[in-house]
Amino acid sequence: MAKFEYAPAPESRAILHIRPSYGLFIxxxxxxxxxxxxxxxxxxxxxEVLAEVTEAGAxxxxxxxxxxxxxxxxxxxxxxxxxxxxxxxxxxxxxxxRSREFAVLESLDNGKPIKESRDVDIPLAAAHxxxxxxxxxxxxxxxxxxxxxxxxxxxxxxxxxIPWNFPLLMLSWKIAPAxxxxxxxxxxxxxxxxxxxLLFAEVCQQADLPAGVVNIITGAGQTGRHxxxxxxxxxxxxTGSTHVGKAIARSLAGTRKRATLELGGKAANIVFDDAAIDxxxxxxxxxxFFNQGHVCCAGSRxxxxxxxxxxxxMRLKRRVETLRVGDPxxxxxxxxxxxxxxxxxxxxxxxxxxxxxxxxxxSAPCVLPERGFWFAPxxxxxxxxxxxxxxxxxxxxxxxxxxxxxxxxxVAKANNTPYGLSAGVWTEKxxxxxxxxxxxxxxVIWANTFNRFDPTxxxxxxxxxxxxxxxxxxxxxxxxxxxxxx
Amino acid sequence: MSPxxxxxxATEPATPEQRIEVxxxxxxxxxxxxxxxxxxxxxxxxxxxxxGRFLANAAMGSRKDARDAVVAARDAFERWAxxxxxxxxxxxxxxxxxxxxxxxxxxxxxAAAEGLTPARADKVVSAAxxxxxxxxxxxxxxxxxxxxxxxxxxxxxxxSAPEPTGVVAALAPQCSSLLGLICVLAPIVVSxxxxxxxxxxxxxxxxxxxxxxxxxxxxxxxxINLITGRTAEVAPWLAAHQDVNAVDLAGAADADGLAxxxxxxxxADNLKRVLRPAGDGADAVEPDWSPVPDLTRIxxxxxxxxxxxxxxx
Numbered sequence: 094m095a096k097f098e099y100a101p102a103p104e105s106r107a108i109l110h111i112r113p114s115y116g117l118f119i120x121x122x123x124x125x126x127x128x129x130x131x132x133x134x135x136x137x138x139x140x141e142v143l144a145e146v147t148e149a150g151a152x153x154x155x156x157x158x159x160x161x162x163x164x165x166x167x168x169x170x171x172x173x174x175x176x177x178x179x180x181x182x183x184x185x186x187x188x189x190x191r192s193r194e195f196a197v198l199e200s201l202d203n204g205k206p207i208k209e210s211r212d213v214d215i216p217l218a219a220a221h222x223x224x225x226x227x228x229x230x231x232x233x234x235x236x237x238x239x240x241x242x243x244x245x246x247x248x249x250x251x252x253x254x255i256p257w258n259f260p261l262l263m264l265s266w267k268i269a270p271a272x273x274x275x276x277x278x279x280x281x282x283x284x285x286x287x288x289x290x291l292l293f294a295e296v297c298q299q300a301d302l303p304a305g306v307v308n309i310i311t312g313a314g315q316t317g318r319h320x321x322x323x324x325x326x327x328x329x330x331x332t333g334s335t336h337v338g339k340a341i342a343r344s345l346a347g348t349r350k351r352a353t354l355e356l357g358g359k360a361a362n363i364v365f366d367d368a369a370i371d372x373x374x375x376x377x378x379x380x381x382f383f384n385q386g387h388v389c390c391a392g393s394r395x396x397x398x399x400x401x402x403x404x405x406x407m408r409l410k411r412r413v414e415t416l417r418v419g420d421p422x423x424x425x426x427x428x429x430x431x432x433x434x435x436x437x438x439x440x441x442x443x444x445x446x447x448x449x450x451x452x453x454x455x456s457a458p459c460v461l462p463e464r465g466f467w468f469a470p471x472x473x474x475x476x477x478x479x480x481x482x483x484x485x486x487x488x489x490x491x492x493x494x495x496x497x498x499x500x501x502x503x504v505a506k507a508n509n510t511p512y513g514l515s516a517g518v519w520t521e522k523x524x525x526x527x528x529x530x531x532x533x534x535x536x537v538i539w540a541n542t543f544n545r546f547d548p549t550x551x552x553x554x555x556x557x558x559x560x561x562x563x564x565x566x567x568x569x570x571x572x573x574x575x576x577x578x579x
Numbered sequence: 580m581s582p583x584x585x586x587x588x589a590t591e592p593a594t595p596e597q598r599i600e601v602x603x604x605x606x607x608x609x610x611x612x613x614x615x616x617x618x619x620x621x622x623x624x625x626x627x628x629x630x631g632r633f634l635a636n637a638a639m640g641s642r643k644d645a646r647d648a649v650v651a652a653r654d655a656f657e658r659w660a661x662x663x664x665x666x667x668x669x670x671x672x673x674x675x676x677x678x679x680x681x682x683x684x685x686x687x688x689x690a691a692a693e694g695l696t697p698a699r700a701d702k703v704v705s706a707a708x709x710x711x712x713x714x715x716x717x718x719x720x721x722x723x724x725x726x727x728x729x730x731x732x733x734x735x736x737x738x739s740a741p742e743p744t745g746v747v748a749a750l751a752p753q754c755s756s757l758l759g760l761i762c763v764l765a766p767i768v769v770s771x772x773x774x775x776x777x778x779x780x781x782x783x784x785x786x787x788x789x790x791x792x793x794x795x796x797x798x799x800x801x802x803i804n805l806i807t808g809r810t811a812e813v814a815p816w817l818a819a820h821q822d823v824n825a826v827d828l829a830g831a832a833d834a835d836g837l838a839x840x841x842x843x844x845x846x847a848d849n850l851k852r853v854l855r856p857a858g859d860g861a862d863a864v865e866p867d868w869s870p871v872p873d874l875t876r877i878x879x880x881x882x883x884x885x886x887x888x889x890x891x892x
Contacts, residue, residue: 511849
């Protein structure tokens with residue numbers, strides 16, 4: 094099927110004022126690192142350098158944690174919940190006011206299509222602050238008091254490390270509940286996507302948030318390690334790879350620090366023969382090609398019932414051919430750039446392994462830009478459960494198709510993974526949806542939909558997809574001392 | 580007649596009026612069966628307090644026993660987790676009924692294990708049975724208290740509900756041989772998890788008697804498995820076991836030669852959920868188990884599952 098031709102419709106960058114270099118945001122202001130080490134953040138769609146960013150060392154982390162502690166012991170800790178709430182409401186409103194600026198910056202730094210940063214990332218980030226703002230003065234009503242009626246209390250200083258796939262959205266998932274519960278935070282954004290977090294620091298200043306309540310320190314893995322292992326941190330919240338999550342869990346062993354870990358996944362998206370096939374195809378596309386497949390809960394394993402497999406795969410390929418891959422700032426773009434050269438290399442390596450292990454590769458026939466990091470939407474058929482592309486998280490626009498005959502076989506294959514973050518089910522039969530939802534060992538089940546997120550809806554995994562929930566009352570609890578755990 | 584009395588008279592010839600007591604062999608409880616340790620080992624159990632008298636030879640569980648118990652617990656998981664909450668509640672309540680019938684035996688064993696007066700031991704047994712009843716009643720309340728509908732901003736039905744984590748390995752408290760044991764054991768199974776319990780090392784006999792209660796109750800084989808033995812020897816194998824989903828380190832307090840940090844670190848290899856022992860810093864202390872608990876121990880072994888579905892006319 095031919096694509097409709099569209100004229101280029103790029104979103105303007107004129108709204109942005111990216112500084113040539115950024116310091117660390119500590120105790121309410123931007124400061125220079127004591128070490129002086131820096132790194133560059135680039136636009137992955139063009140490899141253009143966007144800004145120079147500071148790499149925080151151990152001494153910087155220590156200063157940030159102390160600032161957070163001072164704020165927790167001082168003005169923030171004494172502030173009544175109702176007043177705390179107003180700061181969060183302010184932040185939500187400023188994010189809405191400056192949403193276009195954030196969307197453009199996110200697409201530039203991350204490579205995701207502007208239609209996603211504009212319609213998903215930034216509105217959801219604002220919604221997270223708005224939702225959690227309302228909790229700040231209602232914690233006694235959250236059903237988290239212990240048997241003796243003692244209300245929950247904040248934990249203290251929270252160290253947060255977030256990934257590059259949804260930079261501002263992950264920041265909001267972390268900071269909003271932490272602040273609503275009365276904690277202070279030190280947050281490290283990913284090294285390839287620091288810019289929206291640094292712009293968020295400006296939002297904190299505009300909101301007149303007391304100094305030290307939010308501290309943003311930039312850097313790579315070593316900076317994150319300093320933060321996680323700092324003895325002044327009471328709780329660690331991490332979103333990222335299972336490999337790093339395990340290392341964090343090890344480093345926290347024997348301490349009294351709390352942790353929530355939101356890690357990798359290899360979700361099954363299960364299509365039964367009675368599903369509304371065209372809707373299911375949209376859901377499959379959304380499940381794996383949304384955000385270039387850089388999604389921990391991506392539906393990266395398509396399990397399709399054998400009787401409709403040929404039809405589903407045919408329609409899927411026809412649909413994927415229409416996806417527009419290119420300039421992230423173009424409003425018509427469906428699939429943007431891969432976030433980094435390293436991630437592109439990982440995707441290439443695993444897809445080559447997929448071919449060499451015997452799966453059949455099909456990639457959408459699209460013209461990719463010459464500069465930047467790009468990978469055409471790809472579908473593997475003839476995949477077995479033993480193939481690495483069926484077991485390992487690729488974190489890219491690559492779908493592995495497997496088939497099944499009975500619901501029991503679908504369940505067995507879906508659960509045959511050490512992960513357990515999400516799963517999708519497509520069928521018109523209500524009782525089957527509910528039965529499947531019971532059987533699937535995953536934290537989020539999308540039935541006849543996929544990749545939906547909401548601040549009120551708890552998100553998080555089973556098994557090696559991590560522990561703890563983000564969002565809703567459950568997510569709030571992860572930032573509070575309650576019951577016997579007080 | 581108490582074991583001590585029978586021993587004291589063992590060298591004297593039995594008179595027609597005197598009856599020699601039939602003693603019990605204390606065994607492991609794995610997959611619903613009573614077995615000796617595959618290692619063939621036993622260790623001596625003595626009474627607490629000044630007498631320190633010999634009570635029994637307990638089975639000294641091994642790595643292999645622990646692994647067998649994990650296999651039994653895994654096999655039992657799906658059926659127990661999928662049982663209705665009402666059914667699980669009744670099955671667990673029945674355990675309390677049977678404990679009540681054996682309260683004299685429990686009181687004797689708790690008194691010997693913990694060095695308590697008969698009156699005090701009787702109170703402890705009452706508290707343990709009542710605690711079991713308290714937890715049994717939670718089975719069909721957990722989902723309503725901890726789950727609910729989420730008001731998402733879109734045309735979707737969205738609901739969150741708790742589910743059991745899977746196979747849980749627990750170190751039972753070292754001091755409180757029955758009440759503490761039940762405070763650790765019951766909140767794990769009430770939500771549908773299955774478990775492998777490493778009993779108090781030096782005070783395991785009430786736990787073994789509890790396993791005999793379990794065997795005659797309706798708790799399916801493999802749901803609760805009890806291993807007696809050296810905590811520091813067996814616990815690391817459970818903490819590192821790749822088919823164990825969570826560990827409860829309550830019994831790390833006062834365990835000989837055991838650092839709970841090592842167990843937590845080993846558990847990180849498959850991201851086990853870890854309930855740390857009470858205490859500050861690296862210290863581990865055994866709490867007072869007598870106050871009515873909150874939901875902390877139930878919540879520790881639950882996963883929240885959230886389900887979305889579109890709404891449409």
